[in-house]
Amino acid sequence: MRTDTAHDALTPDGAPGPSEPAGSERGALPLAALLALATAVFVTSLTETLPAGLLPGMSGDLAVSESAMGQSVTIYAVGTALTAVPLTAFTAGWRRKRLLLAAMAGFAAANTVTAVSTDYTLTMTARFVAGVAAGLAWALLAGYARRLVPAHLGGRALAIAMAGIPVALSLGVPAGTFLGNALGWRTAFWAMTGLTAVLLGWITAAVPDQPGQRPDDRTPMAAVLRIPGVLPVLLTTLGWVLAHTVLYTYIAAFLDHAGLGGSVDRVLLVFGAASLLSIWFVGAHIGRGLRALTLGGALLVALAAAVLAVAADSTPLVYTAVALWGLGWGGAPTLLQTAVGEAGGESADAAQAMLVTLWNAAMAGGGVVGGVLLDALGAGSFPWSVLVLMLPVLALVYAARSRGFPARRAGAGG
Numbered sequence: 210m211r212t213d214t215a216h217d218a219l220t221p222d223g224a225p226g227p228s229e230p231a232g233s234e235r236g237a238l239p240l241a242a243l244l245a246l247a248t249a250v251f252v253t254s255l256t257e258t259l260p261a262g263l264l265p266g267m268s269g270d271l272a273v274s275e276s277a278m279g280q281s282v283t284i285y286a287v288g289t290a291l292t293a294v295p296l297t298a299f300t301a302g303w304r305r306k307r308l309l310l311a312a313m314a315g316f317a318a319a320n321t322v323t324a325v326s327t328d329y330t331l332t333m334t335a336r337f338v339a340g341v342a343a344g345l346a347w348a349l350l351a352g353y354a355r356r357l358v359p360a361h362l363g364g365r366a367l368a369i370a371m372a373g374i375p376v377a378l379s380l381g382v383p384a385g386t387f388l389g390n391a392l393g394w395r396t397a398f399w400a401m402t403g404l405t406a407v408l409l410g411w412i413t414a415a416v417p418d419q420p421g422q423r424p425d426d427r428t429p430m431a432a433v434l435r436i437p438g439v440l441p442v443l444l445t446t447l448g449w450v451l452a453h454t455v456l457y458t459y460i461a462a463f464l465d466h467a468g469l470g471g472s473v474d475r476v477l478l479v480f481g482a483a484s485l486l487s488i489w490f491v492g493a494h495i496g497r498g499l500r501a502l503t504l505g506g507a508l509l510v511a512l513a514a515a516v517l518a519v520a521a522d523s524t525p526l527v528y529t530a531v532a533l534w535g536l537g538w539g540g541a542p543t544l545l546q547t548a549v550g551e552a553g554g555e556s557a558d559a560a561q562a563m564l565v566t567l568w569n570a571a572m573a574g575g576g577v578v579g580g581v582l583l584d585a586l587g588a589g590s591f592p593w594s595v596l597v598l599m600l601p602v603l604a605l606v607y608a609a610r611s612r613g614f615p616a617r618r619a620g621a622g623g
Contacts, residue, residue: 239357241415243369246354248408249309250373252316253343253350255381256401257285257572261458262386262473266394271329275462276580281336282458283576288340289347289569296341297348297562305353305419308345310412315342317405324398340569347565351546352557356419361496363547368492371543372485380481383474433559438552438612445605445613446545447567449507452598453538454575456514456591459583466588467521476531483535491540495547500614503544503606509537511599517592552613 260267260281268278300308319339326332354370355363385397434440456463461473469476491502513534520526546564553560582590606614 238362238366238369239417240369242357242417243354243366245408245411245416246350246370247373247376248404248411249313249346250350250370251377251381252313252373252401252405252408253346254374254377255385256316256320256339257282257343258377258382258457259385259397259401261460262382262477263389263394263397264461266389267332270394271327271332273329276584277329279458279576279580279583281333282454283573283580284333285336285340285343286569286572286576288337289344290340290566290573291344292341293344293348293565293569294562296344297559297565300345300421302421304421305349306412306416307418308349308421309353309416310409312342312345313405313409313412315339315345317402317409320398320401320405324395324402343569344565347568348562351550351561353419355550357417365492367547368488368495368540368543371546372488374484374488374539374542376481376485380478383477383481386474386477433553433556433563436553436556436560438609438615439549439560439563441605441609441613442545442549442552443563443567445503445602445609446549446564447571448598448602448605449510449541449545450568450571451575451578452510452514452595452602453541454572455579455582455594455598456517456534458576459579459588459591462583462588463517463521463591464527467524467527469524469527476528479528480531480535483532484539487536487539488543491543495540495543499544499548499551500606500610500616502540503548503614504603506537506541506544507599507603507606509533511537511596511603513537514592514595514599518596521589521592548614 260278264275264278267281268275271278316339319335319342322335323332323339326335350370351367354366358366385400388400389397434443460477461470464470464473464476487506491506495502510533513530516526516530516533520530546561549560549564550557578594579591582588582594610616
């Protein structure tokens with residue numbers, strides 16, 4: 210089911226707008242455009258999570274504790290959670306390409322300030338601004354990717370765009386950590402600025418424009434929650450992302466607890482490789498397997514948490530659990546955004562904005578909860594917390610078999 214309406218081929222004043230990329234009707238994917246969107250997702254995700262691998266250097270340089278520096282992830286998520294819905298409503302009529310370029314320029318500015326800042330408050334302000342830019346980006350990226358292709362290719366297009374998330378977590382964070390350790394953490398943020406500058410040119414050259422919504426096609430945000438299936442997906446997102454973030458934000462602390470403090474980059478590489486495999490598999494099968502894939506992913510994350518909880522002293526089992534975690538998590542963004550888009554129907558954009566808000570509220574909550582757990586109970590409490598949080602997630606997905614996570618979507622295709 211395609212979540213955009215027929216008027217997407219028109220500009221708000223009714224004039225012809227950008228058509229679908231050449232060859233899209235024949236089944237070809239506009240890879241240059243989709244990979245640019247994937248890179249935008251990569252920049253968004255890596256900017257959010259990069260401090261996870263740089264906490265010791267950042268906290269030492271800015272003279273704060275590691276738990277305080279960990280809140281740089283939290284404040285980013287707070288910026289997104291507070292602004293995604295109002296900014297999405299305010300910019301609903303803007304053309305999509307202009308809005309995406311504005312969001313990416315915001316990342317370039319925020320990462321530059323972070324790279325040069327010597328003050329904790331200024332750094333946190335820059336991180337908040339980056340979160341606001343993320344609110345703009347996340348609310349439009351999923352819909353943008355789906356609208357570049359025919360309906361039957363929407364799942365694959367979204368999977369390509371969302372591949373930026375596991376690439377950021379698997380390659381970006383370890384690379385940023387290595388760069389930060391070798392040349393200083395500021396270099397990693399300068400690298401993000403440079404990448405974003407290149408991306409701005411890429412988007413300008415390769416991504417077709419899309420119109421915004423007409424005023425009479427916009428759905429009030431409050432009404433979206435009453436659409437059957439939307440609320441279960443949103444609650445699932447809240448629990449799943451919270452569980453993931455509690456552990457991921459403080460993965461360095463947990464690995465130090467497990468005696469693998471010097472192996473953070475290798476562990477994240479295993480996580481990311483498994484995530485990439487997951488997102489490929491999800492992209493290939495999401496058309497007919499949304500429910501099964503979501504249940505399977507949640508089960509794998511819960512199983513990984515259980516293994517980490519009871520076998521943190523076994524290096525092979527830690528690596529095995531991290532691989533299971535990556536397999537369960539990698540496809541989650543694609544699954545959850547597809548589910549909320551399908552449930553939202555003609556109100557998919559509004560539903561996506563709400564998902565972005567809850568996603569980042571969960572990211573913020575994970576940073577706070579993780580910091581409290583680290584200070585109060587130690588890093589060994591993280592996997593137990595993940596396991597406790599994933600149980601209601603499994604129950605929600607299982608219960609939403611008719612709306613939200615249906616067994617089979619009508620007319621689904623590859």
